[in-house]
Structures are given as C-alpha cells and as structure tokens.
Amino acid sequence: MLFNSIDFAIFLPIVFCIYWFITQKNLKAQNLFILFASYVFYGWWDWRFLSLIIFSTIVDYSIGITLGREENPIKRKMFLWISIFTNLGFLGFFKYFNFFLENLQSAYTFFGSELNISSLHIILPVGISFYTFQTLSYTIDIYKGKLEPTKDIIAFSAFVSFFPQLVAGPIERATSLLPQFFQKRQFDYNQAVNGMRQILWGFFKKIVIADNCAMFANQFFNNSSEFSGSSLFLGAVFFTFQIYCDFSGYSDIAIGTSRLFGFDLKQNFAFPYFSRDIAEFWRRWHISLSTWFRDYLYIPLGGSRGGKWMKIRNTFIIFIVSGFWHGANWTFIVWGALNAIYFLPLLITKRNRTHLGTVAENSVLPSFKEFINMAFTFLLSVIAWVFFRAKNVEHAISYLKTIFSNSLFSIPEFENKRYALEIIVLVIFMLIIEWLGRRDQYGIEKLALRCNRKVRLSIYLVLVCLIYLYLGKEQEFIYFQF
Structure with missing residues (x-):
C-alpha cells in the first residue's frame, strides 16, 4: 500500500480510530491490532510474501529466547549465525540470485566456456532489506548482552512489521523501538x-x-x-x-x-x-542505515582503531557493502566505492569529524x-x-x-x-x-x-x-x- 494512494488515505483514519477509540485501554489489544493492521498494509501489495516476514519473525523470536537461556559461548555463536544466515539467505536469494548468476555466466564466457543456467523470475519482496536488518539488530544485540529477549511474540511481531516504517525505514533498532510496545500509550494531542x-x-x-x-x-x-x-x-x-x-x-x-x-x-x-564535507553528508543521509553499518559491520571489523591501511580497508568495505545493499547492479557498487574515495582524504587527514x-x-x-x-x-x-x-x-x-x-x-x-x-x-x-x-x-x-x-x-x-x-x-x- 502506497502512502500517496487513496487506499492509504482510507486505511489510516480507520486504523487510527479503532486504535484509539476501541483498543486504547488495553496494551495487548493495541499491539495485536497494530500487528493486524501492519499485515493488512503489507499484504495489500502481495499477500503471499507475508509468509516471509512471518517466518523471519518466528526464527528470530525463537533464537532470541534461546540466546537468553543459553550460556555456552559456542552454542550462542551458533544460534547467532543461524539467524544471520537465515535472514541474509532470504535477502540474498530474492535480491541477488540472478545478479550472481549473470556475473558467473559472464566470467565463464570471458574464459572461453559457457554456463547454461536459466535465470529465475524472482519478485523482490517490498521492504525485505529493511525488515531483515531490523530483525538482525534484535538477535545481535541479545547476543552482545545489550538487550533482554522478549517472550511476548505479539509485541515482537508488531515490532518487526510496524507498518509506518516497514517497507522503507527508518531501520529501527530493537533497543529503541521494541520497548515502546511494552509502554502504555495514551493519545497525546x-x-x-x-x-x-x-x-x-x-x-x-x-x-x-x-x-x-x-x-x-x-x-x-x-x-x-x-x-x-x-x-x-x-x-x-x-x-x-x-x-x-x-x-x-x-x-x-x-x-x-x-x-x-x-x-x-x-x-x-x-x-x-x-x-x-562528504563525512558530514553521510552522518546526515539515511542515518538509520549508516549507523547500522557502523555498529554492526564497521566497528566489528576494527573501525578506526587500527593502522592506516585497516582504516582504508574498512572504509571501502562499509561503503561498497552499503552500495550493494541498495541493489543487484554494478552501478550501486561503483556508487559506494566512489563515496569511499570521496571519504578517504578526510579519513587520512583526520578531518572526517570536523x-x-x-x-x-x-x-x-x-x-x-x-x-x-x-x-x-x-x-x-x-x-x-x-x-x-x-x-x-x-x-x-x-x-x-x-x-x-x-x-x-x-x-x-x-x-x-x-x-x-x-x-x-x-x-x-x-x-x-x-x-x-x-x-x-x-x-x-x-x-x-x-x-x-x-x-x-x-x-x-x-x-x-x-x-x-x-x-x-x-x-x-x-x-x-x-
């Protein structure tokens, strides 16, 4: 459902009225209704893809509970990687399968061979890049001890599928948005x-x-x-x-x-x-994605703590991955690499936080x-x-x-x-x-x-x-x- 559509102009007032006039006194009813409205909002585009978001929700909810109980470091890491591979596996299949296949075929052709594999007619589920990163933040933060797992599957499901930001962000952290589903909400004019x-x-x-x-x-x-x-x-x-x-x-x-x-x-x-400067630009553009990559990719890689070459490497990784996140096309990768090149002089001269x-x-x-x-x-x-x-x-x-x-x-x-x-x-x-x-x-x-x-x-x-x-x-x- 598009924000700029007649459908949404009808949908929003109805959801607003039911939410505040019927479910206001019961927090669980509010969360359940938000979940229902979010699934209607997302399913309006194509109801079949609701199965993906529901499956992702169940996987990360279950792994969150398991991580909260498990103390063995090896098993905890194993469950974390199950969450990462499951979420990124879905994202990789729907978004990048044909891209990798086409480039593999091009590589075979370059070396004088042929690889006859037909590409698949895959429809990219709307918002998959956004809610994938949102659910990953939940399991990663539980693994790091920054967040306690929730046992309320309705609240967690509503957090994952919250319709205002479901399909194009902002990418909310579980530490920020999830607790709001457990706080009593009263209408504030x-x-x-x-x-x-x-x-x-x-x-x-x-x-x-x-x-x-x-x-x-x-x-x-x-x-x-x-x-x-x-x-x-x-x-x-x-x-x-x-x-x-x-x-x-x-x-x-x-x-x-x-x-x-x-x-x-x-x-x-x-x-x-x-x-x-370009460093300030990236602190101000798509902040939720930039900070996600900073906290869950750049810093774990070593961030700016290492030597000059490590800083350069990490900068290129984060920008190229950010570019690739946007789509399965070399143009996005070049776009990311170009921004890394813009950023490097500021990083090397230590003026990136001026x-x-x-x-x-x-x-x-x-x-x-x-x-x-x-x-x-x-x-x-x-x-x-x-x-x-x-x-x-x-x-x-x-x-x-x-x-x-x-x-x-x-x-x-x-x-x-x-x-x-x-x-x-x-x-x-x-x-x-x-x-x-x-x-x-x-x-x-x-x-x-x-x-x-x-x-x-x-x-x-x-x-x-x-x-x-x-x-x-x-x-x-x-x-x-x-």
Missing part, C-alpha cells in the same frame, strides 16, 4: 499534531518536488545521447533532489504516522545537502567558506548519483563524459522549459524552508510555530494547495525497490 505536520511536509517533498523532478530526470537519463552536457548536468541535479525528497519524504510520513500512534522513530535525514554541528549555527546565512564547502560537497553528490541512477556503468560513464565536455557551457535544451523553471522555483522554496528549519527534526517542525496562528495556518494551506495542484498518478517511492 501535541504529539499527534506534530506528526500531522511532519506528514504534510513529507507529502509536499514527495508529490510536489520528487515526483515532478522525476519527470525531468527520466527525460534526461532515458535519452542521454540526445542532450548536451549542460542539459545532462541539469538532469543529474533534478535526480539529486528527486531521490532526496522521495526518500526523506517517505521517512517524514513514516515518522509522522508513528507519532499518531504514540511511537517515536529516529530521524533518518538531517538536511544532508547542507553538509560541508563538522559535527549545524552549519551556520549562530547566524542566518553561512559564511563564504561554508557556502563553498556545501556547494563542493553537493557537486560531489551529484556526480555520484549519476551512477546510482544510470542503467549500467557504461551508461553512467557516457553520461558523465558528456557533462564534462565543451557542451557543458551551452544553454540547456529540453522540452517544457517553463514547467522546469516552475519546479526549480519550488525546489528553491523547499531549500529555503529546510534551511530555516535546519536545527529541527524536519523542515517545518518549529518554523510554523514561530509564527502567529494566521501565518501558521496560511503555511499549511499553501502546502496543501501545492500538493493538490501537483497531485498526479500514484508513483512508488524509489526505495521500495531496495
């Missing part, structure tokens, strides 16, 4: 209003910015041989804002929806395009140096996103070659210039709002509250009108495919 405000901002970013930027990004990327370097650069910029507003918009809707039901999810995007605070912390505008750093970091991101969006590596290289040709200095040529200018103005409007709210959790969290009631309502009305004006055909969120 201010929390609900805050949630509605964040949902509104998320819909604005998705429907008004992302979906309209997508039209131009698709035009340029799908017909890149027909355009000049300046046009393709503009197309890459459109995609840069498309993917940010699409994914952060989803996160805003998910976090805001969670607040309606009395849950707090972690911030997943902290205005990454205001970053002053910018930990908010840009222009005590002023309205950034300094000239901050502005140049932000512009350069944004440019690096634009170049990297070309690999993320391209059909294959050859397409990405061809696209970048055209950008960095003499035609980069020509006037962009494409259809619907007036419409493109309109979208650019809206992107600038979005950036101004987010700049003013850059110290908050999302763009309009406190910005509207600083105004009087009439101005605040006017801001909401403008956003609602823009969403209505640009509301078109339902478009899936980009990260549904991951």
Whole structure:
C-alpha cells in the first residue's frame, strides 16, 4: 500500500480510530491490532510474501529466547549465525540470485566456456532489506548482552512489521523501538499534531518536488545521447533532489504516522545537502542505515582503531557493502566505492569529524567558506548519483563524459522549459524552508510555530494547495525497490 494512494488515505483514519477509540485501554489489544493492521498494509501489495516476514519473525523470536537461556559461548555463536544466515539467505536469494548468476555466466564466457543456467523470475519482496536488518539488530544485540529477549511474540511481531516504517525505514533498532510496545500509550494531542505536520511536509517533498523532478530526470537519463552536457548536468541535479525528497519524504510520513500512534522513530535525514564535507553528508543521509553499518559491520571489523591501511580497508568495505545493499547492479557498487574515495582524504587527514554541528549555527546565512564547502560537497553528490541512477556503468560513464565536455557551457535544451523553471522555483522554496528549519527534526517542525496562528495556518494551506495542484498518478517511492 502506497502512502500517496487513496487506499492509504482510507486505511489510516480507520486504523487510527479503532486504535484509539476501541483498543486504547488495553496494551495487548493495541499491539495485536497494530500487528493486524501492519499485515493488512503489507499484504495489500502481495499477500503471499507475508509468509516471509512471518517466518523471519518466528526464527528470530525463537533464537532470541534461546540466546537468553543459553550460556555456552559456542552454542550462542551458533544460534547467532543461524539467524544471520537465515535472514541474509532470504535477502540474498530474492535480491541477488540472478545478479550472481549473470556475473558467473559472464566470467565463464570471458574464459572461453559457457554456463547454461536459466535465470529465475524472482519478485523482490517490498521492504525485505529493511525488515531483515531490523530483525538482525534484535538477535545481535541479545547476543552482545545489550538487550533482554522478549517472550511476548505479539509485541515482537508488531515490532518487526510496524507498518509506518516497514517497507522503507527508518531501520529501527530493537533497543529503541521494541520497548515502546511494552509502554502504555495514551493519545497525546501535541504529539499527534506534530506528526500531522511532519506528514504534510513529507507529502509536499514527495508529490510536489520528487515526483515532478522525476519527470525531468527520466527525460534526461532515458535519452542521454540526445542532450548536451549542460542539459545532462541539469538532469543529474533534478535526480539529486528527486531521490532526496522521495526518500526523506517517505521517512517524514513514516515518522509522522508513528507519532499518531504514540511511537517515536529516529530521524533518518538531517538536511544532508547542507553538509560541508562528504563525512558530514553521510552522518546526515539515511542515518538509520549508516549507523547500522557502523555498529554492526564497521566497528566489528576494527573501525578506526587500527593502522592506516585497516582504516582504508574498512572504509571501502562499509561503503561498497552499503552500495550493494541498495541493489543487484554494478552501478550501486561503483556508487559506494566512489563515496569511499570521496571519504578517504578526510579519513587520512583526520578531518572526517570536523563538522559535527549545524552549519551556520549562530547566524542566518553561512559564511563564504561554508557556502563553498556545501556547494563542493553537493557537486560531489551529484556526480555520484549519476551512477546510482544510470542503467549500467557504461551508461553512467557516457553520461558523465558528456557533462564534462565543451557542451557543458551551452544553454540547456529540453522540452517544457517553463514547467522546469516552475519546479526549480519550488525546489528553491523547499531549500529555503529546510534551511530555516535546519536545527529541527524536519523542515517545518518549529518554523510554523514561530509564527502567529494566521501565518501558521496560511503555511499549511499553501502546502496543501501545492500538493493538490501537483497531485498526479500514484508513483512508488524509489526505495521500495531496495
């Protein structure tokens, strides 16, 4: 079920009313109803794949109980690896089977042999990359002694399948989200209003910015041989804002929806395009995934504790794995490796933690140096996103070659210039709002509250009108495919 669909517009109020008016006095009933609603939400796409999430839930619930009772270190490690292999096995089969098969066949062909194995027509279950990592955090944290296993299978199942963040995150840790299913939840008007405000901002970013930027990004990327370097650069910029507003918009809707039901999810995007270097960018982009890889992969590999070459190795591993997590295509691996290359100079010179605070912390505008750093970091991101969006590596290289040709200095040529200018103005409007709210959790969290009631309502009305004006055909969120 898409957030930006009529189905969800009907589903959410019904779930909200039953949750607060019928199940409010009974915590177990609330959890059971959340579980039921989550399975309906997920099964709306394809009910057959509910079996995967149910199986994963049962496996990790059982292993969690076992780890809580078992004291033998060897057996504990064995059960942990059962959880890891089971979860990653499902993820690997559905997401990467054909990728490895195709590359194996290519390798045989390169050495003069043939491997005749037919690829499988596998449908990638929506959200499998997200709930797989979420359940893995549960068993790993129990193994490390950071979390006590739960015996309440309803609460645990609701944690795994919690519908607001089920299919595209944020990837919540069991140590953070699971305890909230055991706390009494009462309706909080201010929390609900805050949630509605964040949902509104998320819909604005998705429907008004992302979906309209997508039209131009698709035009340029799908017909890149027909355009000049300046046009393709503009197309890459459109995609840069498309993917940010699409994914952060989803996160805003998910976090805001969670607040309606009395849950707090972690911030997943902290205005990454205001970053002053690539290290800061990765502290602000898809925070739940970046911190997951940091805690469960980078640090166990040795993190930054070893020598220079160990730090370099670990940096490349975490970025390449992060790229591969996004999809079974070499473009994602190159995208991850390119970001590692961006990151290395900061790591080697020990400047990767230079910018930990908010840009222009005590002023309205950034300094000239901050502005140049932000512009350069944004440019690096634009170049990297070309690999993320391209059909294959050859397409990405061809696209970048055209950008960095003499035609980069020509006037962009494409259809619907007036419409493109309109979208650019809206992107600038979005950036101004987010700049003013850059110290908050999302763009309009406190910005509207600083105004009087009439101005605040006017801001909401403008956003609602823009969403209505640009509301078109339902478009899936980009990260549904991951």
